[in-house]
Amino acid sequence: MATRIATMKNTVTTITMGRPFGLPPAAYKKLKVASPMTGDVPVRAPAIDFQDPLMRFMAGKSRREYSTGESIFSQGDLANSVFYIQSGKIKLSVVSMNGKEAVIAHLPANSFFGEASLAGETHRVASASALETSTIVRIDKTVMQDLLHREPKFAEQFLAHLLTRNNRLQADLVDHLFNSSEKRLARLLMLMANFGHSTKPVPVIEKISQETLAEMIGTTRSRVSFFLNRFRELGYIDYSSAGMLINSSLVNVVLHD
Numbered sequence: 001m002a003t004r005i006a007t008m009k010n011t012v013t014t015i016t017m018g019r020p021f022g023l024p025p026a027a028y029k030k031l032k033v034a035s036p037m038t039g040d041v042p043v044r045a046p047a048i049d050f051q052d053p054l055m056r057f058m059a060g061k062s063r064r065e066y067s068t069g070e071s072i073f074s075q076g077d078l079a080n081s082v083f084y085i086q087s088g089k090i091k092l093s094v095v096s097m098n099g100k101e102a103v104i105a106h107l108p109a110n111s112f113f114g115e116a117s118l119a120g121e122t123h124r125v126a127s128a129s130a131l132e133t134s135t136i137v138r139i140d141k142t143v144m145q146d147l148l149h150r151e152p153k154f155a156e157q158f159l160a161h162l163l164t165r166n167n168r169l170q171a172d173l174v175d176h177l178f179n180s181s182e183k184r185l186a187r188l189l190m191l192m193a194n195f196g197h198s199t200k201p202v203p204v205i206e207k208i209s210q211e212t213l214a215e216m217i218g219t220t221r222s223r224v225s226f227f228l229n230r231f232r233e234l235g236y237i238d239y240s241s242a243g244m245l246i247n248s249s250l251v252n253v254v255l256h257d
Helices: 051-055 115-119 141-150 152-178 181-192 210-217 221-233 248-255
Strands: 061-066 071-073 081-087 090-095 101-107 127-130 134-140 204-206 237-240 243-246
Touching (some): 081 115, 081 141, 115 141, 134 141, 141 152, 181 210, 181 221, 181 243, 181 248
Antiparallel strands (some): 061 134, 081 134, 090 101, 204 243, 237 243
């Protein structure tokens, strides 16, 4: 997943919820994920495999495995490199002067981060840490710039990757400004289940804490717990030993006026 608008930890959304609106129960209890849909869930381009061009250039590049929770770089560090997630997931976050943490993004494998250094950023404005065991490729800024000049195909794919991320950022901003926390949660779960991708949706979201979901949509853990219980009662989600199963009818929450 793609990046997300920064959301303050443990703060209640400023958009008034009012009384919960009535939602239709799932048409059937057999849970599955339908084909990608448009509308409030943005359609994303197929994932691009950057590993081949990156692996062909050895100078100025290093690879390291990070354990869950381990820091990759911290806010205020020198910005002199770009990072690529070969496997795993990472979190980008910022901390305010009074110590409040805001989650900017959860990024999956095959994503770049730290690319603002290519646009003149001298110090990191956010921190990056591993959400799970992750293999990260670090590319020196000058090496990345040279690669973009020498490999037009790679440069084209990298630009497409950044534009897709920018589109997601805009969609996240609109979602945060105009949608209730219930809609934001439903949309997030659908995106995590691969809705909006041209690739096949996944039937199960691997285990993720309610606190993490609350950080990502800008609400409290108790509100997330309330909405998840409601979604389950309506047949939109269920749980298994592997994680959370998503019913395609969860889109009713996203599209409901």
